[in-house]
Amino acid sequence: MLELEQVETYYGKVQALKGISFRVEERGIVTLLGANGAGKTTTLRTISGLIPLSRGTIRFSGERIENRSPERIVKRGISHVPEGRDLFPDLTVDENLAMGAYTRKDRNEIQRSLKRVFDSFPALGKRRKQHAGTLSGGEQQMLAIGRALMSTPRLILLDEPSLGLAPLLVQEIFKIIREINQEGTTILLVEQNANMALQVAQYGYVLETGRVALQGDTSQLLQDRHVRETYLAIKR
């Protein structure tokens, strides 16, 4: 469904991605692992059109989407839940969700999506008129995911959804990620929490300094000595 081929991206003069290739199959959950600065967030931002790519191709459902505007990429069906949630803090929960549906026109369809978001996240339903900046960390993450769902994406890019959340909430968020996937949405997940990510995903890529260092089924990666030592902090 999504296919990156030899993608290179620069931040100013620094090369952040040095030729990354990977695939995400339809209806799958794929995770990108790696340390800080490995290029995970840059990869997601390149896919969603926030950063121009200097080389390589990105295909989505067979169509080339590299260097399209974020607006056109959202319309194609890719939604990005950014690092650190990046909500609109002074807009209400309702307004944040409405912005998620910005590219859509049909009011009835939007209402239906809104209802689905509140079904998945009942906590948000009680805070519809509250400013996003006043929500708790867990609620903010739910709102960020809900906002991304409002564009009825076929593929969701999730950047560190567990960041800064208590362990119980992390479990909750991963349960929701599974549910979203079971309803038919493909997921590309970036995580520091490698343990959780490898449990929920079927396939994983390990990024190291802008390159794919390792890839495989998550069951294999969980057994891999390098992954265990570096990302799961398990000693032999």
Add this chain to the structure above:
Amino acid sequence: MIIQVIVSGIATGCIYALMALGLTLIYKSTEHVNFAQGDMSMISGFIAFTFFQLLRLPLRLSLCLALLSSVAIGLLMYRLLIRPAIKAPHFNIFIITLGASIVIQSFSGLVWSYDQFPFPSVFPNRNMTIGMIRLNAISVGIIGVTGLLMLMLFLFFKCTKIGTAMRAVSQSQRAALLMGINVKRSFALTWAISGLISGIAALLIAPVIFLSTRMGLVVINGFAGAILGGWGSIPGAVLGGIGLGILENVAPYYFPSQIRNIIPFAVLVGVLVIKPTGIMGEERRKRV
């Protein structure tokens, strides 16, 4: 008598509030400070003047054309000066707009001279009586138009999808891009609205203070109003501007009339000493 003074103070304050509002909208969207706001206003006044005085078009038509050009002026400012430098530090943009202010003023001086010209008001220049109070119709007109404009802007930003998107852009450009919002278009729209507000301000104030190429200096009072109310706050800009206007009109009523230009700024300094963020200003809320 004091009520009349206060009402004419509110009318003056409305002009400051409109200036402050134009400044604040631009600041909130891109954090740029537009020193040329007053001169954008002045040039709209002269465009109206050109239409009805020199080209002999009907007054109302001239004023409508001037408002259309004020929107165009806002868009031109954005497209020619701001967008090419959008990645420059904000201080550089401030200097760019300061330069634009000087250029517009000198250019207008060349075209229209530095004289003062009388400017007709759409409102009749007579007094109206409400109960015991006699009010000047021009003041009431200024207050009415300003109030209506504020209400329309409030509804636009609060209730329309585009208005909400513009607020979203002012809070996080990156997230707004990810929603599929066209951020550049949102900036352009902000400048267009700001231009329109400056145009309306010109048409309201020119009949009171005469039309002149120096009237753009009213931007200073706009800044003072916006800072008094709390820089970056829209309700603050409105309240600060109106408060400043009232002070400026009421002070000479009790003190020697030379105090007129001193009191507002003395109060501004006083307020900022007690509350550095201004009346409605708040500490920047932590971003999520």
